[in-house]
Amino acid sequence: MKINKDIFSLKPSATLEINEKVKALRKEGKSINHFGFGQSPFPIHHKIVDALKEHANNNHYLPVDGLDSLRDCITRFLLENQAIKTSKESIFIGPGSKELLYQSILIFEGHFLIPKGSWVSYIPQIKSKGGTYSILETYIENDFKLTAETLEEFINKGTENKQYILILNSPNNPTGAIYSESEYQKLADVCKKYGLIVLSDEIYSQINFDENYATSISKFYPDKTIVFGGLSKVFSAGGYRLGYMVLPHELKHLSRVYRSLFSETFSCVASPVQYAAIEAYKYSNDIKEYVSDSSSILSGISSFIFKNLTRNQITCTNPRGAFYMMVGFDELQERINALGIQTSKELSLYLLENYQVALLPSSDFGFEDKELFFRLAFVDFDGKNVMKVYQEKKQITENFIKENCPNIYKGVERLIKFVNDLQE
Template identity: 40%
Template sequence: MTKKTQLHLNTNILKLKESATLAINLKARAARRNGDDICHLGFGQSPFHVHEKIQDELAKNAHQKDYLPTKGLPALCESIASYHNKRFSYQFDKDRILVGPGSKELIFQALYVLEGPVIVPAPSWVSYGPQLNIKGREIDPVITKSENAYKMTAKELEEACERHLDEEQKVLIFNSPSNPTGAVYTEEEIKELTKVCRKHNVIVIADEIYALINYSGEDFPSFHQHYPEGTLVSSGLSKSHAAGGYRLGFLYAPEGMESVIKCLSAMISETFSAVSAPIQYAAVKAYSIDNDIDNYIRTCTRVHEVCGNYLHDRFKNMGLSCSHPKGAFYLFPDFGSFKEKLKSKNIHNDVELSEFIFENYKVALLPGSDFYFPKDAMAVRVASVDYEGENVYKEASLKDSDSLDYSFVEANCPQLKKACDRLEEFLNTL
């Protein structure tokens, strides 16, 4: 009999579970392969095609095989800086940009480098907490309120900072537009948060992966504009350009944070070395001011907006509490008003609720507790992207903004309508 090898593993890693968003995607896709008609509202992947110009650049550069500089292809760093300076009136310096395999990896490495307690508004993206757990630390979640569209207030941030007065430096992870709520902070709200950050020496990691998917009606406001000296900015191609599988993101560090750039450059050199060369060359085109690509992003955003509005109104009409999304492609409805009635089906928390709906009504949702929200709030995260992106894009590109209405959603995104019908059917049984 072969003797088994004794393994001693990192206990921080042993405590981790698979990312909730990736896990629900695998579960829903497996159920579909088995013939189940699943309404997949659990996974936030943009369903649209990658723009043809970006695909062409990738094909043209398939021969690029050399290792690129650790910080990224110089032409790409310059393109990223120029794009954001023109699009958002930023003041990016190309020499302060680091390119990585998705913003997710770069946020992880930034968290590994930075010391101090990490404050995260709750609900927030599922991976922030586990990334810090790998370091042997815990996030400090700030539970936000539905009446404020789940946006953290300056007072709530102040209270969180006061819990860590003995720490010289604090870190805030800030995501707007928000996953999982679709909330977009106003310029005034960010200005108020900035005052607290300066007072308590808070380093902000501004996760702006959805910055281009903003339909709030206002220009996108950023910490970089009001607190440049203390803000790291991360973003990438996955959401706005529907290129999640390209794994291309960047991190910007401001003047005065040369030590952060130096540390991250060293970590990159000892870990992933550099992002795939053909992808970086293709990304130069993605981050160019190009009318065709700009129109593509606008059309995709119009679809995200009408789908978010449709789901919001359907949820409200069936008696759920749900703040109105202003960006990204998520909503965060809660079943709190049905809490007593849900007990009759032996449903006492958001995990049991999500599992019951998946098993009995074939709608995939994620429990709010995966996003650091209390289980008994009975909240769930909904992604509004269960449709055939290429076909929907073609239909939307033929219409003006006013004609993208709820009839468009029901005709072109039938799984969204079906999901709402099933949830309504479920609630009618209570």
Template identity: 40%
Template sequence: MTARQGLAAALLNRDYLDDTNATPASDTLLINEQSRWLESRGERVIKFGFGQSPFPVYGHAVKALADHADHKAYLPVQGLPALRERVAAFHGELDDVTWSASRTLIGPGSKLLLFALIKALPAAEILIPAPAWVSYAPQARLAGQTAIKLAANFETRWQITPEQLETHCREGGDRTRLLILNAPGNPTGLSPDVDTQLALAEVARRHGVIVLADEIYGPLTHEDAHRAFARDYPEGTVTTSGLSKWCGAGGWRLGVMHVPEALGDEIFARLLGIASETWSSVASPVQEAACVAYRITPELTEYLDRQRAWLSLIGHWCATQLHAADIRVHLPDGGFYLFPDFEAHRATLAERGITTSAELTARLLAETGVALLPGSAFGCDPAQLTARLAYVDFEGETLLMHPPQRYDQPMALPVLERVRLGIRSIIEWLE
């Protein structure tokens, strides 16, 4: 058995079904670590499993980080006042929303800010669409809250419907509810259309549902047309974002959160209390660098525009190739994910002993070296033949040197060979 086959078998044995078991390692982090391990052993791996930005960190922020490397003081728990002002102005201009610096919290990545909010609530239902990012449900369990799955499907573009939310709120009685909405979404790369979002906002308003809008991929909406949920439900939407995706700085661990005044002072005080007893403050040099990253300039705008253009082109090419091979997939709205559905190949896959998404991705890894994550890792029914594909196995610095419009056949660039190879490998394996 090769190392790749051994890893595929180990991943297949992970339990995606039992929501009451001890919290396992995050699937996304695990696939990244294991892919690196396979590469270190000389195995070929196409890394479509881990959603890390392939682009370099914004250059001016890198310089600011170096310039402040000797800053060692503990900063305010809430974050540098100057940074909170910058963050509020950045999202105000980019998303056409009103953020108050006094209601903005800086944390070590948006992931911990999400958990802090879930923990800060009184006993609550945490409503999580399926598919959804792998950490939402485990965080709800760790915080002692009740995670409720609201299943979406291909026909609704993997979005929950206003009718679903209405039905749940009517049948579930009067209680605190937090609905998590991630747009553009991980694992789907999709956002709700405007009418759906307006209708969801109206249902949430009518039933007093708090919405946690995880908009970490918002600045990477391909057509620069991200619609923040707070535009439609400002009084009840807590928004999170950060540097990891649009700024290419996942390892810097800096996230931001805005809590509207309408939700009151108690919840914000609880968030500050949790922050003070856990992370204390984000690293001083990183906050100073973030002050530069969150300043909208022509250079930053060009940096974002070129990322969007390349991600849109690559995502649309991948989706078109998969669709031509009878793999259902929606064209992405933003970020760098696709959520392909292999249902049309169920019969032939079953003949090969593949009946679940975990079996599908394990065999793909073992037999082709292409690493995907199964739909079951994101809350989908294990028998649903879906997977998340992160089309980021390329070196982004080269692509940022020029916009894609410069080339007649941009997907033929050598830097994108691994993406082409990965998509071809999936299609040929099915055939």
């Protein structure tokens, strides 16, 4: 039997794989502190759920582009809550931003550029089409954000006149970092100079610890930036599988290409889900406040983790959004190597087996195997209960986390114990 070699070489998504492994261990009765899976822990706002119920009997195929009324809502939402000016005709609805990104990767020919410290699925998606890519160097001192200097240096080293497609993600998975306006302006200048296409993954935009939303690079490079977003993170609706993409005016001629590909693959997103999404993107004051409270909770938890790990010789990025940080044991590499552990994957297994802590190895995010960094997702708590308690007190303290987020609290303790054990 012959199988597409590019598909056959893929492995299961690292995030989904670790989640299944933790579920199996917990089923065996083991106490696991799960920092490996990045799903919003909060319930979906009741207004969105009610809209889904109301339209549950709608069994019609909808337009390939998506409901006009939904695209209208997203147009207004983007203008008012992300400072992106676009039109309904530029918006396409799909079964998650992940699928829309994949279909874009299928469409564009060229060489893809991935900053070190990027979401696990970008590279497998490129590999699945037999595409080529390069990982661009980033550094912990800058929370693993790509700089304009690194981008331009790479392009100038190229020997061929290639079309480059840069994939950016802010707020970032796995680091929690957010690009500032000045950082984006400098990157945009390089992108414009060399005519890059930018795929801007902004799925976490409103989960921002300092502002109402994260700036989009499309503000500085609207010509060839395609923006992606969706329900899964901001609205805690990963299982609804609805995303959107915004095609810039300069690439409007590709609408036909996208529409044709969508019609031959997923056809349209489920009707009830699209009607539920309308309620989400109306972004009424109570939903907006709910999202804001979610961000405040995540900010308080991330601050607790950052403070406790960094004062115990664990290197951390300083998250400003999303619900992740990268943690590293570079200061302890010699002691870890003395255990016979050389790679981040080996150390992740060691931590899971000996300290019951699940972390994703950095090798899944574009790092070299021997770089001992890991993605830590800080969402292993009962979101419904935590939201209720927070809305009564509007304050996140260490005691709050100990009482209401015990898996987070215990997981931090276990990581610190690992460090202390290394030094005995």
